[in-house]
Structures are given as structure tokens and as C-alpha cells.
Amino acid sequence: MSGNSADYALPPMTSVVRELEALLGKNRTISSRDALLAWECDGYTIHRQLPLCVVLPESTAEVQSVLRLLHRRAVPFVPRGAGTCLSGGPTPVEPAVVVELARMDNVLSIDVDDLFAVVQPGVVNLDLTTAVKHLALHYAPDPSSQSVCTIGGNVAENSGGPHCFKYGMTVDHVLGLTVVLPDGQIAQLGSSAGPRPPQGFDLSGLFCGSEGTFGIATEITVRLSTDQPCVRTLLASFADMTTACLAVSDIVGMGLVPAALEILDQATIRAVEASVYRAGYPEDAAAVLLVELDGTAEVLHEEAQEVREVFARRGALRIEEATDPKDRPRLWKGRKGAFGAMGRLNTDLYVLDGVVPRTRLVEALSGIAEIGKKHGVVLTNVFHAGDGNLHPNISYDGRDAAETARVVAAGHDILQLCVDLGGSISGEHGIGTEKLDHMPLMYRPQDLEVMARVRRVFDRDGRCNPGKVLPNRSACAESQKWPQMVARVLGEEGRR
Amino acid sequence: MNVYAVTNSSEVAAALRECVAASRRVHLFGRGTRNRWQAAPPAAAVTLSLRGLSSILRLEPDDLTCSVEPGVPCQELAMALRQKGLELGCLDADDSGSIGGLYASDPLGAPNPGASSPRSTLLGIEGVLAEGLEFRSGARVVKSVAGFDVHRLFVGSHGLLYAATLLHLKLRPAPRVRAAFTTDTLDVAGAVDKFIEMRRNPTMPRRLVLVREASGCRVAGVFAGRARQVASLLQQHSLREVDKAPQDHLQQPPADRELVVGIVRASKIAALADILPAAAPLLVHGGGQFEAILTPAEVDVLFTALPALEAHAAIAIGAPSRVRRTTPLDQGAARLQRDLRSALDPHSVLA
Numbered sequence: 001m002s003g004n005s006a007d008y009a010l011p012p013m014t015s016v017v018r019e020l021e022a023l024l025g026k027n028r029t030i031s032s033r034d035a036l037l038a039w040e041c042d043g044y045t046i047h048r049q050l051p052l053c054v055v056l057p058e059s060t061a062e063v064q065s066v067l068r069l070l071h072r073r074a075v076p077f078v079p080r081g082a083g084t085c086l087s088g089g090p091t092p093v094e095p096a097v098v099v100e101l102a103r104m105d106n107v108l109s110i111d112v113d114d115l116f117a118v119v120q121p122g123v124v125n126l127d128l129t130t131a132v133k134h135l136a137l138h139y140a141p142d143p144s145s146q147s148v149c150t151i152g153g154n155v156a157e158n159s160g161g162p163h164c165f166k167y168g169m170t171v172d173h174v175l176g177l178t179v180v181l182p183d184g185q186i187a188q189l190g191s192s193a194g195p196r197p198p199q200g201f202d203l204s205g206l207f208c209g210s211e212g213t214f215g216i217a218t219e220i221t222v223r224l225s226t227d228q229p230c231v232r233t234l235l236a237s238f239a240d241m242t243t244a245c246l247a248v249s250d251i252v253g254m255g256l257v258p259a260a261l262e263i264l265d266q267a268t269i270r271a272v273e274a275s276v277y278r279a280g281y282p283e284d285a286a287a288v289l290l291v292e293l294d295g296t297a298e299v300l301h302e303e304a305q306e307v308r309e310v311f312a313r314r315g316a317l318r319i320e321e322a323t324d325p326k327d328r329p330r331l332w333k334g335r336k337g338a339f340g341a342m343g344r345l346n347t348d349l350y351v352l353d354g355v356v357p358r359t360r361l362v363e364a365l366s367g368i369a370e371i372g373k374k375h376g377v378v379l380t381n382v383f384h385a386g387d388g389n390l391h392p393n394i395s396y397d398g399r400d401a402a403e404t405a406r407v408v409a410a411g412h413d414i415l416q417l418c419v420d421l422g423g424s425i426s427g428e429h430g431i432g433t434e435k436l437d438h439m440p441l442m443y444r445p446q447d448l449e450v451m452a453r454v455r456r457v458f459d460r461d462g463r464c465n466p467g468k469v470l471p472n473r474s475a476c477a478e479s480q481k482w483p484q485m486v487a488r489v490l491g492e493e494g495r496r
Numbered sequence: 497m498n499v500y501a502v503t504n505s506s507e508v509a510a511a512l513r514e515c516v517a518a519s520r521r522v523h524l525f526g527r528g529t530r531n532r533w534q535a536a537p538p539a540a541a542v543t544l545s546l547r548g549l550s551s552i553l554r555l556e557p558d559d560l561t562c563s564v565e566p567g568v569p570c571q572e573l574a575m576a577l578r579q580k581g582l583e584l585g586c587l588d589a590d591d592s593g594s595i596g597g598l599y600a601s602d603p604l605g606a607p608n609p610g611a612s613s614p615r616s617t618l619l620g621i622e623g624v625l626a627e628g629l630e631f632r633s634g635a636r637v638v639k640s641v642a643g644f645d646v647h648r649l650f651v652g653s654h655g656l657l658y659a660a661t662l663l664h665l666k667l668r669p670a671p672r673v674r675a676a677f678t679t680d681t682l683d684v685a686g687a688v689d690k691f692i693e694m695r696r697n698p699t700m701p702r703r704l705v706l707v708r709e710a711s712g713c714r715v716a717g718v719f720a721g722r723a724r725q726v727a728s729l730l731q732q733h734s735l736r737e738v739d740k741a742p743q744d745h746l747q748q749p750p751a752d753r754e755l756v757v758g759i760v761r762a763s764k765i766a767a768l769a770d771i772l773p774a775a776a777p778l779l780v781h782g783g784g785q786f787e788a789i790l791t792p793a794e795v796d797v798l799f800t801a802l803p804a805l806e807a808h809a810a811i812a813i814g815a816p817s818r819v820r821r822t823t824p825l826d827q828g829a830a831r832l833q834r835d836l837r838s839a840l841d842p843h844s845v846l847a
Contacts, residue, residue, distance in 0.1 A: 192761055198785075202648045206649060209641050296728065454836065
């Protein structure tokens with residue numbers, strides 16, 4: 001059912017590595033165990049697995065040659081960008097070659113009249129915006145890791161970010177993709193003219209968010225957005241989290257569509273203020289709400305006034321506003337650095353990304369706090385309040401197996417809570433290996449069967465990032481047997 | 497004509513299973529207002545009418561989402577949303593068709609960056625494969641990346657992959673003011689310049705079209721927002737406010753003409769217009785979808801020329817033997833399209 005299980009036997013890897021070296025050279029074919037440690041995991045450090053080897057292609061033709069070879073030799077492979085994924089997406093679960101795309105980092109073309117750019121997958125998200133800044137343009141999707149994550153990775157995960165409340169996810173900004181399919185065939189999905197040809201299916205929309213299981217995008221045509229003339233950023237602190245969430249509802253209920261609506265809880269504020277990301281947030285507040293408005297000056301004047309009125313009506317403890325472009329980064333500094341600041345709390349961090357309907361945020365946060373207590377884990381919250389996209393962060397010591405087990409169990413309970421409240425197990429990080437066992441919380445076997453059929457259209461023999469997104473049958477059966485799931489995850493851990 | 501009228505997902509599944517067992521092809525049907533975008537089904541095909549799935553099951557103003565059955569009339573949903581101060585960005589309040597038909601036909605294609613479309617507002621779906629398998633994809637919250645987005649395939653699929661029985665949609669607050677606008681008559685170059693200028697404006701119109709008629713070209717659309725903002729935009733772009741929003745589609749072509757639908761980049765519109773006879777009506781949406789009315793011979797010339805413009809097109813209305821003819825897809829994409837149909841409808845039931 002899963003489309004994961006590959007029907008193949010691995011050939012002797014030494015001969016495959018020699019063939020890869022012949023294609024790309026020894027300096028772009030990495031196979032020594034020590035060097036491979038760099039590819040052992042992504043941002044989801046609970047799951048680790050060394051790849052068989054890593055290759056570093058630099059062009060579509062090289063990717064095609066590599067995939068044709070791996071197809072001929074029946075070797076599984078895992079595409080990888082910068083490795084900033086938080087769900088284990090680019091970490092192998094079974095012996096596989098990692099195809100690292102970071103060297104494909106060229107902006108190939110920029111079209112100002114038609115507002116698009118063609119980039120290779122290894123282009124860093126923020127670098128594209130930097131490249132078009134002089135044209136008063138930008139690339140809208142802005143995940144928190146935008147200074148290091150790649151656009152290829154963003155496509156694979158259909159990444160979001162603080163500004164997707166107004167501007168949409170990565171899929172809303174991808175016009176076309178040149179994709180090398182797992183058997184080496186090249187497919188053009190969408191184009192600079194539009195993401196779906198007339199009388200065609202939306203293949204580019206389907207590919208976005210497929211987590212590297214459908215093939216490798218080697219050229220990505222993305223929409224560029226015109227910079228807004230003015231931006232105003234407001235920050236309000238509140239004595240309790242409920243009031244901060246209600247202020248968000250008020251703002252949206254008034255018909256405003258801010259570019260961003262972000263909340264940090266007190267534990268996060270304190271971690272931020274104790275770190276190099278210190279932004280001057282009030283440490284006595286239970287929550288701070290960051291609201292960013294963009295548009296013309298005349299509109300922003302009215303909108304900012306309305307937001308201030310909401311803050312006042314909800315009894316905000318303190319209100320700050322940045323109208324000067326130089327002051328905005330300070331208000332954002334704490335939010336952008338929140339995950340980094342968690343490094344002060346413990347050695348490891350598990351970042352979840354469940355979603356609930358926005359009106360259930362208060363219930364969700366209360367439930368998450370209970371779950372933290374139940375499992376005895378340190379939980380903090382920073383989240384995209386406009387979307388109901390939570391980021392419960394669990395700080396822990398990954399060297400402690402018992403604590404790690406509690407963290408994994410707490411994560412499961414949090415995702416169950418999100419589903420129970422009518423939400424989703426993932427808003428922007430993807431399933432990867434992290435949430436494989438949680439897919440049956442949200443989808444029935446027949447739903448997964450339909451997804452598996454679609455997957456097999458792209459990857460007929462299940463060699464492209466196997467073991468991701470779709471759980472196998474036994475995992476479905478075990479979904480109600482949580483202790484066994486914890487044991488299995490920690491079994492993976494035991495392979496370290 | 498053999499028609500199945502169904503009222504829920506189980507009945508859809510049962511009807512489809514029956515058709516598979518009897519080796520009969522099935523034509524999914526809403527309110528029949530969008531047949532211009534679809535080839536006529538085979539004469540022996542059974543019609544499965546989804547009009548009976550006509551409930552708004554959930555409307556959550558505070559969450560900006562709703563769940564509606566495909567047979568809900570667009571006008572009914574527009575009214576329900578208006579009462580709550582909401583809108584579905586891609587919904588025309590005068591649309592006489594059904595919501596399912598709107599999403600299945602995706603008549604305007606991808607939107608201009610300031611607008612929304614079926615593609616950008618479909619959060620999830622409940623559907624039934626031709627073999628009768630009921631399934632879900634996506635979610636009903638505004639953001640979810642859990643699993644593969646099978647629901648995205650519904651948009652523009654013309655009912656050829658599966659039947660939708662429930663659509664989860666993303667809403668937005670209704671704007672305080674709307675203003676329809678037009679330019680004066682322009683030559684093609686002037687209209688294209690204005691069209692590109694407006695696409696580059698940070699505040700994009702909700703709708704934007706370039707129309708070439710016998711009398712000349714003009715750019716028209718709708719701005720939405722706050723009163724002062726809209727007034728300022730009209731002034732900034734030297735636009736004239738008008739009573740009626742622009743037409744979304746060209747008229748039905750006469751019997752000896754075909755309607756071609758395609759996608760083209762804004763900077764290539766002038767070149768596209770050059771290829772077409774001067775009298776041929778042309779309409780281009782802000783997102784790049786265009787329509788033109790041409791003779792079959794002119795269509796053949798256009799299809800030969802389009803690859804050089806990196807544009808694509810298909811015949812939407814014409815002789816049965818020519819409808820759905822498209823400019824060639826690349827081989828990889830063509831294979832994926834073919835295999836998707838085989839994977840989701842292995843018995844080739846849906847017509």
C-alpha cells in the first residue's frame with residue numbers, strides 16, 4: 001500500500017561508487033564514513049542514518065546521469081538541499097545514496113516584465129530576494145530558516161513562513177519545474193507562463209510538498225513579488241496567552257489581512273532575551289504578539305490605528321511600533337532567532353508544526369501545556385497565529401534515551417490533539433520520518449492508498465526517498481499501539 | 497440519456513461501482529454551465545449528476561474556512577459568504593454554475609498575483625475514485641502539508657480523475673470597497689504596457705484583463721480595498737471607474753469558429769496578438785490565461801507559432817474531433833498525465 005517498499009536487492013556498493021566517481025569525479029562523490037557523518041541527519045536529530053554515499057551534481061544533465069545510473073543499478077536515493085528540514089525528510093531510512101543539490105546554486109534568469117526567476121534548487125531562499133532587491137522585487141515565501149534553506153528544499157516541503165498568512169505557501173509561488181524523474185526521464189511541469197497548461201493536470205502543484213519522493217527538481221521557475229511601499233510592524237505584550245490569541249481573532253475579524261501575525265510565549269521570550277537574539281521583549285509578559293502590515297502609507301495609517309485599538313481594548317501591557325525600516329529588524333530579531341535561542345535550554349530541540357483552526361488556538365495551547373506536564377518535558381511555544389500553525393518546541397538532552405522517549409511520546413500526543421481539534425499534523429515541516437506513524441491519525445487506509453498510487457506514477461519501483469511520507473501497513477496497524485511506536489523510533493536511534 | 501442523480505458520497509461510490517461492473521463510461525455533471533470547457537462525452541456514457549450534493553456543511557467565519565458539497569450553486573455560496581462579511585476570492589457572485597464545476601474547470605487558470613483562484617483556495621477534498629473508493633486529501637485548516645496533495649489534481653481536471661463530494665475552501669474577509677475600472681481604447685502595445693504596469697503594482701487588482709476587440713484594446717479589472725486606497729489606485733493608473741466588472745470570457749464562438757484557451761506571459765501578448773488576425777477577439781487574464789476565437793485554419797497556425805512564445809493552448813470549443821487538441825506537452829509531463837489517469841481510473845470509466 002505504501003509505495004515505499006522497494007522490490008530490489010542492493011548491488012555491491014563499491015562498484016556503484018566507482019561508477020558515480022567516473023561520472024562526477026572523486027571530489028564530488030563522498031563515501032568515507034567520517035565524511036558521511038555530515039549527512040547523518042537533518043534538523044530532526046532524533047532519527048539518524050548514514051547514507052551509502054553522497055554525490056554532488058552541478059547540472060540537470062549530471063542529475064540525470066546519476067539517476068539513470070542508480071535506476072540501472074536499482075539503488076535507492078534521497079534528494080537533499082541544505083539539510084534544514086525538521087522532519088527527517090532528507091535522512092535515509094534504508095541504505096541509499098544522497099543526491100546533495102547545494103552546488104546547484106545559480107539564479108539562471110530574472111524576468112522583470114513577467115515577474116519570475118528561474119533558479120537551481122540549491123539557491124538559498126534569502127539569496128534570491130537579495131538578488132532582486134535592486135529591482136524592488138522579492139521572493140515571498142520566507143521560512144524561518146530562509147538565510148540557509150534552499151528553494152529546492154522549500155519546493156520539496158511546500159514551505160511556509162511568517163508571511164504566508166497573506167502571501168501563501170511555496171506552491172503559490174512556483175510557476176514551473178524541470179524535474180528529473182527517478183528513472184532519469186526529464187519532465188517539464190508547468191512553465192513560466194503558468195503552473196498548469198490548459199487541459200492539463202496540476203503536476204507542478206502536486207510535486208510541491210512531495211518531500212523528494214517524486215524526483216528531483218533541477219530548475220525552478222518562481223514568481224517574484226513587487227515590494228510593498230510601506231511596512232509597519234507592531235508588537236504588543238499581554239498578561240496572558242488567551243488574550244493575545246483573542247486579539248488575533250479580533251484583528252482578522254475586522255477584515256484586516258496582516259502580512260504576519262506571530263505569537264511567542266513567556267518561556268520563549270525569556271530564552272530569546274537571554275540569548276544573542278535579545279530584542280527587548282518584555283520578560284514579564286505571558287505572550288507577545290507581532291503584527292506586520294504592508295501596503296500604501298495611507299492604508300497602513302488606518303490599519304495600524306485599528307490594530308492599536310484592538311491592543312488597547314484587549315488590555316495590552318505595552319505596545320511598540322516600528323515605522324522606520326531600520327527599527328523593524330529589532331522587533332523581528334527575537335522571533336527569527338527564537339529557535340536558535342532554544343539552544344540555551346538544552347542540547348537538542350524538537351520542533352513540531354501541527355495546525356489547528358485559529359479559533360481553537362487557546363484550547364490547543366492549554367492542551368499542549370498539559371501534555372508537557374504529563375510527560376515531564378520542557379515545552380515552549382512560538383507560532384504563526386494567523387494560520388493556527390503551532391510550533392511547540394521541546395528542549396531535551398538527546399543523549400538521554402528515556403528523556404528522548406518522553407519527547408517522542410509528547411510529540412505524538414500534541415499531534416493527536418491537533419487532529420482532534422480539526423487540524424493537521426503538519427503545517428510546513430512535512431511528514432518525513434518524524435510523522436510517518438502519525439499519518440493514520442489524519443488519514444484512513446484508503447486515503448493513503450490513493451496517495452500511494454499517485455506516488456507510484458512518479459516513482460514506479462519505490463527507490464526515490466523510500467520510507468518517507470506514507471507509512472507501511474505495519475505502521476498503520478501499530479498506530480494505536482503507541483509504546484511499540486516509541487520503541488521502534490528509539491530502535492532507529494540505537495543504530496547511531 | 498441515462499442519468500444517475502446522487503445525494504451523498506456513498507451513492508456516488510455505488511453508482512460508479514455499478515458503471516465499472518457494467519463497463520459503462522461515466523460523465524460527471526454539475527449544473528451544465530461550463531460544458532463549453534469540456535469535450536462532449538461519448539454518446540453511450542452515463543451521466544452522474546452531482547447537483548443533489550448541494551449543502552454548505554460548514555462555514556467558519558472566524559477560521560476563514562468552509563466545507564461545501566460540489567453541487568452548491570456559486571450564487572448561493574456567494575450570498576452565504578456575503579452575509580458573514582466574507583468572500584471566496586475566485587467566486588463570481590453572478591456565476592450560475594456549481595462550486596464543483598468552478599473547481600473542476602478552473603476557467604480562469606492561475607490568478608494574477610493579487611487575486612486568488614481555485615488552485616489557491618482549495619484546502620482539501622473528499623472524493624470518490626471511478627472504482628468507488630472513497631478518500632480524503634488535504635485538510636480543512638488553512639495550512640497543511642500532510643501527505644501528497646491529491647486534492648490539487650481536482651482543479652482543472654474536468655472530472656477526468658475522480659469525483660469530488662466535499663470541498664474544503666479558504667475564505668478571506670470581504671473588501672470594504674470594490675471598483676470596476678477600464679482604460680480608454682489603446683493600441684496593442686499601449687495596452688500591454690498598461691497591463692504589465694498594473695501587474696507590477698504592489699497593490700494588484702482583484703481582477704485584471706486585457707481585451708482586444710474590433711474597436712481596439714483596453715485593460716479592465718476590479719480593485720478592492722479601502723475607499724481611499726481604491727480611489728488613489730484609479731487616479732495613479734489613470735483609470736476610469738465603470739459600473740460593470742469586465743467579462744471573464746469571450747462570447748460563444750459562431751459555428752465556423754473555435755475557442756482556444758491558452759497561457760502566455762505578459763511580455764509575449766503583443767507577439768501573440770501579431771500572430772492572430774486583427775479582427776480575432778482576444779482576452780488575456782492577469783495570470784496569463786488567454787482566450788481567442790479563430791477559424792480552424794487560424795488555430796493550426798497559432799499552434800505552430802506558440803512554442804516560440806513559450807505559450808501553450810488547447811481547443812475548448814470546436815468540432816468534436818478537434819476539441820481538447822493541445823500544443824504538445826513535453827514527453828515526461830505527457831507520461832505523467834497519462835499514468836495519473838491510469839492510476840486513479842484504471843478502467844477508464846470517467847469521460
